[in-house]
Amino acid sequence: MFSRARRCFVLCALLLPAMLAPAQSKTLRIAAAADLQPVLPAFIQNFQQSSGITVEASYASSSTLATQILNGAPYDLFLAANLAFPQKVVDGGLAIEPKPVPYALGSLILWARKGVLPRSLTMQGLKDSSVHRIAVANPIHAPYGAAAIAAIQSLGLTEALKPKLVFAENIAQAAQFGESGNADCALISKTIAITPTMQNAGRFVPVPANTYPPIQQGAVILRNAPNQKGAEAFLHYLQSASGRSLLASSGLEPPPQ
Amino acid sequence: MPGVAILFRSILPPGISPEIASGLPTSGAAVAASSPWLTAHIEHRFQHDRAEFHLRLDFALHAARTVVFGPSGSGKSSLLRVLAGLLKPDAGSIQLFGDTVCQIRHGGEAQVFLAAERRRVGLVMQSPAVFPHLTAARNVAFALHDRGKSGQKETIHSLLQLVEAENLAGYWPRELSGGQLQRIAIARTLAADPSILLLDEPFAALDAQNRQRISENLHQWARERRVPVLTVTHNLEEAFASGDEVLSMEEGRILAQGTPERVLARERERLLQTLRATPSLLAHGT
Amino acid sequence: MDTIALLLTLRLALVTTVILLVIAVPLAYWLAFTRYRWKTLVQAVCSLPIVLPPTVLGFYLLVGLGPRTALGRAITHLLGHPLAFSFAGLVVGSVIYSLPFAVQPLTSGFAAVDRSLLDAAATLGSGRWDRMVRVVLPLSRGSLLTAAVLSFAHTVGEFGVVLMIGGNLPGATRTLSIALYDQVQDFQYAQANRTALFLLAVCLLALTALYSRSQRRDARGGDLV
Numbered sequence: 001m002f003s004r005a006r007r008c009f010v011l012c013a014l015l016l017p018a019m020l021a022p023a024q025s026k027t028l029r030i031a032a033a034a035d036l037q038p039v040l041p042a043f044i045q046n047f048q049q050s051s052g053i054t055v056e057a058s059y060a061s062s063s064t065l066a067t068q069i070l071n072g073a074p075y076d077l078f079l080a081a082n083l084a085f086p087q088k089v090v091d092g093g094l095a096i097e098p099k100p101v102p103y104a105l106g107s108l109i110l111w112a113r114k115g116v117l118p119r120s121l122t123m124q125g126l127k128d129s130s131v132h133r134i135a136v137a138n139p140i141h142a143p144y145g146a147a148a149i150a151a152i153q154s155l156g157l158t159e160a161l162k163p164k165l166v167f168a169e170n171i172a173q174a175a176q177f178g179e180s181g182n183a184d185c186a187l188i189s190k191t192i193a194i195t196p197t198m199q200n201a202g203r204f205v206p207v208p209a210n211t212y213p214p215i216q217q218g219a220v221i222l223r224n225a226p227n228q229k230g231a232e233a234f235l236h237y238l239q240s241a242s243g244r245s246l247l248a249s250s251g252l253e254p255p256p257q
Numbered sequence: 258m259p260g261v262a263i264l265f266r267s268i269l270p271p272g273i274s275p276e277i278a279s280g281l282p283t284s285g286a287a288v289a290a291s292s293p294w295l296t297a298h299i300e301h302r303f304q305h306d307r308a309e310f311h312l313r314l315d316f317a318l319h320a321a322r323t324v325v326f327g328p329s330g331s332g333k334s335s336l337l338r339v340l341a342g343l344l345k346p347d348a349g350s351i352q353l354f355g356d357t358v359c360q361i362r363h364g365g366e367a368q369v370f371l372a373a374e375r376r377r378v379g380l381v382m383q384s385p386a387v388f389p390h391l392t393a394a395r396n397v398a399f400a401l402h403d404r405g406k407s408g409q410k411e412t413i414h415s416l417l418q419l420v421e422a423e424n425l426a427g428y429w430p431r432e433l434s435g436g437q438l439q440r441i442a443i444a445r446t447l448a449a450d451p452s453i454l455l456l457d458e459p460f461a462a463l464d465a466q467n468r469q470r471i472s473e474n475l476h477q478w479a480r481e482r483r484v485p486v487l488t489v490t491h492n493l494e495e496a497f498a499s500g501d502e503v504l505s506m507e508e509g510r511i512l513a514q515g516t517p518e519r520v521l522a523r524e525r526e527r528l529l530q531t532l533r534a535t536p537s538l539l540a541h542g543t
Numbered sequence: 544m545d546t547i548a549l550l551l552t553l554r555l556a557l558v559t560t561v562i563l564l565v566i567a568v569p570l571a572y573w574l575a576f577t578r579y580r581w582k583t584l585v586q587a588v589c590s591l592p593i594v595l596p597p598t599v600l601g602f603y604l605l606v607g608l609g610p611r612t613a614l615g616r617a618i619t620h621l622l623g624h625p626l627a628f629s630f631a632g633l634v635v636g637s638v639i640y641s642l643p644f645a646v647q648p649l650t651s652g653f654a655a656v657d658r659s660l661l662d663a664a665a666t667l668g669s670g671r672w673d674r675m676v677r678v679v680l681p682l683s684r685g686s687l688l689t690a691a692v693l694s695f696a697h698t699v700g701e702f703g704v705v706l707m708i709g710g711n712l713p714g715a716t717r718t719l720s721i722a723l724y725d726q727v728q729d730f731q732y733a734q735a736n737r738t739a740l741f742l743l744a745v746c747l748l749a750l751t752a753l754y755s756r757s758q759r760r761d762a763r764g765g766d767l768v
Binding site for chain 1: 605606609610611615624625627628706707708710711712725727728729730
């Protein structure tokens, strides 16, 4: 018994390094803001076909990703939903570029579940007593959340809407709160609003662009990236003509030059 | 032949030969001829300590004091558990004072099965099972509900007196000896005002003197209230001292029922027959 | 530290613990004494929250009990609001999430009560309920305390479910663990450190108290009185 237990222990000890070893370094690992969740898969598929590089994307709020990166997460490329979080990575000395590279301009959408505000779907309409819960992304974590709060503020709706707001961890969760029926309306990204799931569950209008600061989405390639070449190639593809047209069809505009 | 060995040991406890035993005086009143207070027809198979037991019993009790006598493992304790409602037999019926408390057809659901708490059957178990979180007095008071505080106090005191434990009232069970715990258990059972009393080797942990006095007190208590008592024992002496009627049991069956003398005579006859049939056993046994 | 979040967390843990004891005592009693054929399945279901990720629970609470299902609509009608984003929702989530931490110590505590004591109580005219109140519970005080402390501490430490169904509302659903998460996300490491230390201290204290008690009891020979 004892010797069997010991053999088993030795075997485990031998296998441990293999189990703890990082995944293949050939793989390009992207940390992507949650609004890119419906966008990136198409890019990744095209990119993998043309370059032969395998891509793995992790989605979370920009702040979560920035925190992870600043604490040593092994990503190659960080695609954020604003410029401030990648700037933090730059400030932390973990980026190659001196400042974040803008790759897209996002837009904020007011989404309402079927049957909510049937006559006119507007920001002012959110004051209506039939709207109980409005999901927004946490403004601390998520740039779209910050944009939503800014829009509400500039429209003078802060007092009226404050009791109705519920905060999701990121923009995808805000959409999920709405889609699952737990919230009546949601302020989300266009990228998520135009997905079939969200279109089926409700309808949407853009939030006037002059009510919130432009959502400039920035990227940085990480200094310790195991696959720096792959990261550069992917960022190039995003900024190429074909990349831009694909961005446009998924709800993102090209960045202002 | 393990059965013979058991019989041999139980029939002849150290210090008692069959001759002496048969010479004991007849104790108690004669067996009453009126309607039985208990009729039981019980069939039950069960496992205990990896051995298979099979209870097959069919009997009626009339006497005020009955003793079930048999070697350990003969099913005596299980019989009491069935009568008390702690064990549901596979099949059978039990009537207490003419009321059916258990009626189960073979392989079927129980048509009647009165739970233990509704049978008013007092059971003193071999292990005294005194509640460790209550003092001796609170143990005795466990079944006392409605009586007033002072009435309760009086009852507790008189019952503790009956088992000669009035000085133990304030003690916690962990401070008491096995014999003291057994006395508390007896007082506690009497406090519940049972309609019959089942005693499973109730005096095992008491020394001979205490045993006799407390046993007498207990039977007097029962006599005054017309509560029939069924005692289970493997001790022949006790069987004679506290039984108007004796049932001898072995391997889940009743071998004989009747006055102590008759049962003993039959047992002795049986034993002698067995001994004659196996002379080698006699040589080893003496 | 965020006092609103602190008070909310304590309130949530307290309400959850009380509800859990009310639910878990009869459930554990049943588990400890029944010979029901599907008992093991019930036991497994009760233990699920130990192994399942809290996200599973969060998912079902959000979607299964959301306004899209009949049950969810009934709840919404009853409460006047959906379970999600409300204190009531967190309580429901926490009760399920911490259920095994109440049921398991109670079940093993109840099962350890000497059966002959229960038999004795029954022959003394004490019914099922009476036996639980007067024999089993007093003899299981240690297990009751363990169940309460573990439920409380586990609820204080709850995160995944709250993140999924809470909506981060101050005073209603922003618990300490969520506040800590926000502080970390916001790069407020000093504040985060204070919150984290507090949570650490509470849980360490609770568990130390629990273990020292059981050790004292072992030293006294398992004596309960």
